[in-house]
Amino acid sequence: MMLLLFIPIGITVHLAEKIGKILENEVPLNEVLLYLLDFTIYFAHILFPLFLFISVIWFTSKLANNTEVIAFLSSGVSFYRFLRPYMIGATIVGILAIILGLFLAPKASEGFNNFSYKYFKRNKGVVENTNVFRQINDNDIIYVSYFDVKRNKGSNFTLEHFEDDQLKYKMYASNIVYNEADSTYTLTNYVKRTIGENNDELEILKKKDTVFSFEVDDLIPEIFAAETKMYGDLKRFIAKEEARGSSNVGRFKLVLYRKWSLPVSVFILTLIAVAVSSIKRRGGMGVNLALGICIAMVFVFFDKIFGVMAEQSDFSPIIAVWFPNFIFSILAIYLLYNAKR
Template sequence: MKILDKYILKKFFKTFFFVVLTLNVIVCVIDYTEKSDDFIKNNLSFNEIFFDYYVNLFVHWVSTLSPISVFIAVVFLTARLASHSEVIAILTNGISFRRFLSPFLMGATLLGGLTFLLIGWVIPKASRDKVEFEVAYLKPPFYFNERDIHMRVDDSTYMYMESYNNRIDRGYRSTIETIRDNRLYKKISGPRIEWDSAKQLWRMDKYDLYTFGSNGEETMVSGKNMEVDLHVNPKYFDNKYKLEETLTIPELNDYIKQEKLRGNVAGIGVYMNAKHERYAYPFAIIILTALGVIVSARKTRQGSGFLIAMGFVLAFVYILLVIMGRSIAQAGSLDPMLTAWLPNMLFFGITSILYYTLPK
């Protein structure tokens, strides 16, 4: 590693950590001003607020804002180097712009790899405490209000409920059907189905059992207190507020696979987008680092302040595209993978055009 690489990398990491600390402290202060009334209303202690919530919130925003933090840090650092004529001195000594860009990309690659490990496996576990805190103290009580619930329980069993009360773990007007080879073999209907927590089974207090023979004959038996063992439990109907933030990449893959098997294809867009975002973020760090160096390496008449301001504008454009992508993925209007990678694709195109057109 050359002296130039060490010099730039040292400044790169110092500036990055300064920007991360500054941005996240600002975010936490703003968050506190919005939620202080809720903290007082719930009579929460300082330890509960700080250690159970804000420590985890800080970690969450460190990962979420990592591409933007890197971009702002790079723009800030490179603009300062340009204003002090250090970039001109480096280039006039026979060092190409590509070689000047190398240590920035080296640092971005290291940060990208670290970010991928954190957002893929470490930070989701920390986010669980944050989400539990928000559900307990900052959000209204959760009531499952979906109607006409259809789900595939296993390879041959399908379940329907007209409604479900998550407070007492009870479903209403339920039907369980067994279908094999496109033929209905058995159907169980009942006005209520309730979870028995002691036996970890579902129980129908009244039921009608229909069986269908291969020749079209049908029999019906009515009874009381039938126990039904299904591969689904009341956790399926729990509050899924920010669930995607609390799942590691392997857990996201398992959850998406499980929902597809249950036939809930329309409801997995936000989880697919969250998974692809975690793969896209490391590349976003590298792309935005290159863009930051390119747009701020030239000494301008407006000074470094103009370049830093432009960096903030581009950073918030990126954030806006990410937020829009999440909304579009949740609505199912576009493929979740495309919405997660679209900001990277757009900014990669902008970076490539600027690299080949701007004078260096």
């Protein structure tokens, strides 16, 4: 019910922000409707724990304000027995979260990002991917300072070929252009240095057409690729990116681990919400909601901070994902202990 109440508000605000570009690009109505459906699933998945938390606080506070919780416990029902239906509900919601994260959210993310790129970003001029550095196989490493996705054109291209950990030759070009018609590459200001035992050999050309073993996708770091892949495909994708030396592996692993940490957070947030809102307070439901929302915001803050640390540094993604759950599970135990008393 909370999702049904808040999602139309989110759609209205988002549509109001993007309506100008939608009309400007004359987007067909069916594509807009599919985009809004993807938007709904995409953001419902992101905000799933927050809505669950608010929902549990809402109806538990109603029980507490009507002294129903006191009636339960006074009749001899233990607090843990009182928690049983909450845990059953959390299990059902957790299963839904797994289905949403493994199957529905990746497809929605793909549609959401494809639509955004097609209609919202295409008029920005150059769409760049900067400082692409990849190991494409056991022997070759490539680098481009930036790559224009729309024109399939990159600058400052370098390829280094190694054998037995020894550099054998190095190619450089000021520009590289991918030709879709015949899957070849055009290199401008081409220089190839072949390493010899005594002297190096230089090959210098103004322009050179050639083929490479890598694909044009290897020159494009897919920042949102992890969000659009099913679980099995995502694991294989991460292994491939690790072999290439991608700088975005931490970001991809965060997506992988969150598919399982989210269902666990469902149970933790449910316990915290029950503990906070099962006590009748003088200020009524408003105090419980304010306290619960503050706790939820701290949880989101921790999750984002550790997520950014994993994306931008060598901080372990698995610790970044599970540490907020660990901290708040301790908080849940403490709050439950006091609520039971």
